[in-house]
Amino acid sequence: MPPKKNKGNVKKADDDIDAILAALESNEPKTSLIPPEEETEEQRIKREKAKAKREKMKAKKAQKKEEPGNDDTIKEETKEEIKEGSEKKKKGNKKMAALKLLLEQQEKEREEALRLAALEEERLEALEKKREEEARLEEERKARIKAEKKEREAQLKREGKWLTPAQRLAQQKARELLEARGLQVPSREEKQETTTGDGKKKAFLYDPRKKKHQQNKEKDESKKLEEEKAAAEAKAKAEAEAVGKTKQEEILDDWELAGDEIEKDSKDVNFSKQSSKDEGSIASSDEDSDDDDEDDSSYDDDSEDEIHYNKLSKEEIGELVRTRFKKRKELNESKKSSDELRSPVICVLGHVDTGKTKMLDTIRRTNVQLGEAGGITQQIGATFVPGDAIKERCKMVKSFKPDEMKIPGFLIIDTPGHESFSNLRNRGSSLCDIAILVVDIMHGLEPQTIESIKLLVKRNTPFVVALNKIDRLYGYESNPRRDIWEHLESQPRNTQLEFKERYESVFAQFAEQGLNIALAKNNTDVKEYISVIPTSAYLGDGIGNIMGYLSNYTQTYLTDRISFNKELECIVMEVRSIPGLGTTIDVVLLNGTLKQGDILVITGTEGAIVTQVRDLLMPHPLKEIRVKNEYERFKSIKGAQGIKILAKNLEKAVAGLPLFVVHREDELEILKEEAEMQLEKALTSIKKKPEGVYVQASTLGSLEALLEFLKTQKIPYSNVNIGPVHKRDVQKAAVMLEHNPEYACILAFDVKIERDAQIFADKENVKIFQADIIYHLEDAFLKYREELKEQKRKENEHLAIFPCKLRILPQHIFNARNPIVCGVTVEAGQLKKGTPICVPSKENIILGTVSSIQKNHEEVNSAKQGDEVCIKIENTTGDAPKLYGRHFTHEDTLISKITRETIDVCKAYFRDELTKADWQLIVSLKKVLDIY
Structure with a gap:
């Protein structure tokens, strides 16, 4: 018994150790009993092996007991087992001690973790309290500021100085308008200084720098007065002594009358000041003063209109202003002189791969590599080529005479394919004076080149042909x-012969377009024949000849067109946002002068924009436009130039329309109406369809280009707009849901979509397509339309019955009655599953519906004209089944039973699947079936 007890204790200790170790390793409850169904395969095998070992040991012991003479052996074994058990017990005690130590260590770590968590929680609570305290202090500070603001407003109201936001805005605009006209708006201190010691008010002082001509006039008058002063001094002194006292009393008493006189004086100064500001240039100060003197004389008549303005109605004032505009225009036209020419505006047209971009690059590089001054200035939307650069490049050209050159340079439009530019020409603008048509000598006239020719002929724009890529002629040597x-x-002779052959080919192609061309050196009649100049844009050959020809032609035949006119002609080309400068507009100034401080009226997407010019910028000479902050500031710029204008509120300006400059206060409202009418006229002139998509674009030019593209793709449009997509645009587009849902969408080209508009569109099931490229x-739209059509086809597939005409094959009658199974030949039309079949020769009796079609023992969905197929016709009429041989035979023709409804469905949703022959068959079947 003792050995068994000892052995049991050892086993129990071992089991306890194993259970504790298992619990520590797996973090599971301290139990070694695992239900059999939850055992893994490995645990089950281990348990079975241990069980087999124990049974083997029991069997061995039982065998030894039964054998005689084994008592001593058993005793010895028992002693060994007791000894072994005691050793295991010792080992077990050591293991238990180690495990207890491990458990204590884990308990300590757990307590430490709890302590750290408590500290972290205390820290977070302290931070939260600190944040709450800061928020409370901030609220108190805001409340205190608000109370102080209310108290300040109440004080201003009590003093009668309180202004509403609208009044403050109006006051600010009025101040800016006065400053723009050169008037100095006095501060409060200056207002106090305007009263003299005797209580009289003095008129405000104005900027003397811009009134040189008036100062000169005053000096002349003062000299005359000094001469007369001596003679009239005695008489004036006597009169002054007699009436001086009485007059001073009247002025002091009637202070309101004095204020009116001062206001009248200031208004007179204002108008004379503004008239001196109407015209100017970036020329010398002497020329400025001369121009201002002329302007003063030109506006003498206009000043008479101002006398009784407060007695006139708004319509009468508008009529007077328009009359003044007309007089001003006629006066400026009469002052045009051929001695003062502006830079002609040149555009480059041609196919994509003909080398027009390379030609512009070659022209831009004039004198740049040599670092010479007076080279090319890369401007906003245009390249300005100065006169010195033209003379330098054309010095080898025999027909060019530098001394006779009158034009200041060329203004070449960098983006000849720009939508704004091309559409401006369509509206009759004189933005482009002459064009360069680039033609590839290797390919001749290509489709886009022919389109450019038609465009130029339609607009009556003169042009010169640059026969480019002559460097590709075999054996050509460049210089x-x-x-x-x-x-x-x-x-070499071969090169000359090849050039002659290719030139004659191009000559024939131009003749096909109804135009005569001739080499420039042989052209004696430039009005009848279009000059051709061979060039190599890549190597630079012939570029000097092109520039020399343009110079001679413009100042000889286009003198009246490029004579400088003081009447402002300025086109907004692009609206750009530039870091550090904000939103700016790039303009091409053709005629007139723009000055810093001018009040501009620009057409905007939400009405006219009135703003003041803060700065006029142009890049430094020989600098690329891409170089950041490389702009030179100008106080005034004379046309023709490309300019970047800095001003406020330009975000919603519309590119592609002219801008106006306000010279007088009464002109503002008239010019605002004119600016708004420009956009309205442009939009209303676009021909729209009753049903179509809603088109939105960023500029007027890009809108017209997109509409032209939609016409070629036969996509109708019902409404158009310019600017970002707003909720009201979605509402207009949603109208199409009632008429044609596939057109209930917006094509937004290069514009932003407002968030509320997108949400509303999703709610109303209006699709908005947005892209920066027209294609x-x-x-996207065609894909969407095709998806809608496919959806409609699936919805109406059971209603569509395609026309067909069948002939029965008598040798292939497989079943004569319900279902009728026979072979047929499709003589015309298309046979599809689900087509009802009738016999027109037997009073249009209906046999049933085609439920199956087989061709070459394979199931198919349809059969076309000429196919021989086997069909199965099931009776779906509800009447008695028809029998082959009794009701119809192989001599009878079978046709599809179409109706008016099925024809309408085919027209609406399956028009593309029906050929012209199918439609002709429908017409013949309508007569047979009496369908109207």
Whole structure:
């Protein structure tokens, strides 16, 4: 018994140790008993092995007991087991001690973690309290500021100085308008200084720098007065002594009358000041003063209109202002002189790969590599080529005479394919004076080149043909510093013959377009024949000849067109947002002068925009437009130039329309109406359809380009707009849901979509397509339209019955009655599953509906004309089934039973799937079936 007890204790200790270790390792409850159903395969095998071992040991012991003479052996074994058990017990005690130590260590770590968590929680509570305290202090500070503001407002109200936000805005606008006109708006201290010691008010002082002509006039008058002063001094003194006292009393008593006189004086100064500001240039100060003197004389008549303005109605004032505009325009037209020419505006047209961009790059590089001054200025939306650069490049051209050059330079539009530019020309603008048509000598006239020719002929714009890529002629040797005509004559004979052959080919292609061309050196009648100049934009050959020809042609035949006119002609080309400068507008100034401080009226998407010019910027000479902050500031700029204008509230300006300058206060409202009417006229002139998509674009030019593209793709449009997509645009587009749901969408080209508009569109099931490239916009819409059509087809597939005409094959009658199974030949139309079949020769009796079609033992959905197929016709009429041989035979023709409803469904949703022959079959079946 003792050995068993000892052995049991050892086993129990071992089991306890194993259970504790298992619990520590797996963090599971301290139990070694695992239900059999939850055992893993490995645990089950281990348990079975241990069980087999124990049973083997029991069997061995039982065998030894039964054998005689084994008592001594059993006793010895028992002693060994007791000894072994005691050793295991010792080992077990050591293990238990180690485990207890491990458990204590874990308990300590758990307590430490709890302590740290408590400290962290206390820290977070302290931070939260600190935040709450800061928020409370901030609220108190805001409440205190609010109370002080209310107290200040109440004090101002008590003193009668309180202004509403609208009044403050009006006051600010009035101050800006006065400052723009050169008037000094006095501060409170200056107002106090305007009263003299005897209580009289003095008129405000004005900026003397801009009134040189008036000062000169005053000096002349003062000299005359000094001469007369001596003679009239005695008489004036006597009169002054007699009436001086009485007059001073009257002035002191009637202070309101004095104020009116001062106001009248200031208004007179204002108008004379403004008239001196109407015209100017970036020329010398002497020229400025001369111009101002002329302007004063030109506006003498206009000043008479101001006398009784407060007695006139708004309509009468508007009529007077428009009359003044007309007089001013006629006066400026009469002052045009051929001695003062502006830079002609040149555009470059041609196919994408003809080299027009390379030609612009070559022209821009004039003198840049040599670092010479007076080179090319890369301007906003345009490249300005100065006169010195033209003379330098054309010095080898025999027909060019530098001394006779009158134009200041060229203004070349960088973006000849720009939508704003091309559409401005469509509206009759004179933005482009002459064009360069680039033609690839290797390919001749390409489709886009022909379109450009038609565009130029339609607008009656003169142009010169640059026959580009002559460097590709076999054996051609380049020399850009030589006259192109002399250089061509020095080429190898084979090269000359190839040039002649290719030129004659281009000549024939131009003749097909109804135009005559001739080489520039042989052209004696430039009005009848269009000049051609061979060039190599890549190597620079012939570029000097092109520039020399343009110079001679413009100042000879376009003198009246490019004569400088003081009447402002300025076009907004693009609205850009630039870091550090904000929103700016890029304009092309053709005629007139823009000055810093001018009040501009610009057409905007939400009405006219009135703003003041803060700065006029142009890049430094020989600097690329891409270089950041490389702009030069100007106080005034004379046309023709490309300018970047800095001003406020330009975010909603519309590109592609003219801008106006306000010279007088009464002109503001008239010019605002004119600016708003410009956009309205442009939008209303667009022909719209009753049903179509809603089109939205960023500029007027891009809108017209998109509409032209939609016309070619036969996509109708019902409404158009310019600017970001707002909720009201979605409401207009949603009208199409009642008429044609596939057109209930907005094509937004290069514009932003407001968030509330997108939410409303999703709610109303109006689709908005947004893209920066026209082709992407078209692809998205066509894909959407095709998806809608496919959806409609699936919805109406059971209603559509395609026309067909069948002939029975008598040798292939497989079943004569319900279902009728026979072979047929499709003589016309299309046979589809679900088509009802009738016999027109037997009073249009209906046999049933085609439920199955087989061709070459394979199931198909349809059969076309000429196919021989086997069909199964099931009786779906509800009447008695029809029998082959009794009701119809193979001599009878079978047709599809179409109706007016099925024809309408085919027209609406399956028009593309029906051929012209199918529609002709429908017409013949309508007569047979009496469908109207």
